Amino acid sequence: MSEEVEGTRTCEEQQEMEDKVISPEKAEEAKLKARYPNLGAKPGGSDLLRKRLLQKGQKYFDSGDYNMAKAKMKNKQLPSAPTEKTEITGGHIPTPQDLPQRKTSIVASKLAG
């Protein structure tokens, strides 16, 4: 692919092509952008940080919402809990059955065995 054959090319395109050849990192970036075209330009931005680093462990069971929903649905049938373990978000009011059970570790560590 030579410049003369392809015609005029912008400096940016030229640089990008050279980058792909030179930098494996940039090639990987191009791959990622191709798979996820909606990915934001700033990976280290506050959204990513806040999601990954600060909010892990968030569960969505709210007893107030749950009781209100139960009261509203007194006359209607309660929706059965989903059979698969999907993440509970949005309008669906989680029931205690939806939440994964937490068990305290009463078993001894296998390292000590």
Place this chain on the structure above:
Amino acid sequence: MAGPGGDMQWCFSQVKGAIDDDVAEADIISTVEFNHTGELLATGDKGGRVVIFQQEIENKNQPQFRSEYNVYSTFQSHEPEFDYLKSLEIEEKINKIRWLPQKNAAQFLLSTNDKTIKLWKISERDKRPEGYNLKEEDGRYKDSNTITSLRVPVLIPMDLMVEASPRRVFANAHTYHINSISVNSDNETYLSADDLRINLWHLEITDRSFNIVDIKPANMEELTEVITAAEFHPHQCNTFVYSSSKGTIRLCDMRISALCDKHSKLFEEPEDPSNRSFFSEIISSISDVKFSHNGRYMMTRDYLSVKIWDLNMESRPVETYQVHEYLRSKLCSLYENDCIFDKFECCWNGNDSVVMTGSYNNFFRMFDRSQRRDVTLEASRENSKPMQVLKPRKVCAGGKRKKDEISVDSLDFNKKILHTAWHPQDNIIAVATTNNLYIFQDKVN
């Protein structure tokens, strides 16, 4: 027994943990730490449990000795909790363990999960009292009418019992997840760091803690970086460092002001803007920072490399070692499977001449600073015959794969070595795979 700088030959010594491939989440090892003499080795796991091993040395007087670490004590350090106000689950996973230097017969360590730090006392009991006046041997009280004489109870030997008891609980000081704890050289205070704040505690006082670093922006949407690790200087009780997700390290002096938001030194390697990619910031995030034993250097671990910094030079590291450069052309898939966010730790050997860190496929790497040599070794059950010498491993980045080499695409990214520890004096190392603890020893020539 520290090697004089000659060829180190690492041999398998022991492996702890279950053999089966089906790993329960609670058994995932989350921290490994030798105490200051190396006699004790502590591990913490995702299930909130701590296991302490004690070194027993055979043939202590001979130059070629084998040391074995056997279980000394085990206890449940943290339990899972639920923060009802924020609907947040608080994991019992032990993020860090730090030993206190020994002051008396008992041993003390700090262990922390995401929110709460605990001071544990581990003490030995090898005598018990016998011959009480008012109680029978089984504890029942005697009928006072049958007591006709007075005697002094005596202490008789009993089988060694090791007891762990929580002496202090340091709670409710962290809004975000604690990633580091570090004991000050003054042996009275320690720091705890979460994503946005660092607090200073006194070991005796649990109801108060001083905030010494706060990088929380007024508007959370302006958040650009978080604290990833923090450590006190080994000798200077006024100095500590903290690393960030942007690849910078800040050194702070507590004598300058109560709130150390303004750093004394900022260590940052200049980046070539033309090399910048989507992944640049993520892979520059520092996952661990460790001072050298002599206090003149510090080491940082980012996703692909280990860097040694001279505390007197902020502009760039004095040494950079590539851990697994072949992963640079795999960043896209490593981002998709989240491996790019794995937090590897690093450690120094006793005389600061060699540094070690983990990688994938149960490989771990050592870099000899003085001899400018590095080696890749593997922790696996296949190389676990007693005193079997570990063979160096090699990853083939591309092109023709030689015999005994492993290609990048065959690496198992689920087998990661995040936690390693080096005995403070001898060439004994502890390497944690997902749920097993390997102990390797240098074969003395």
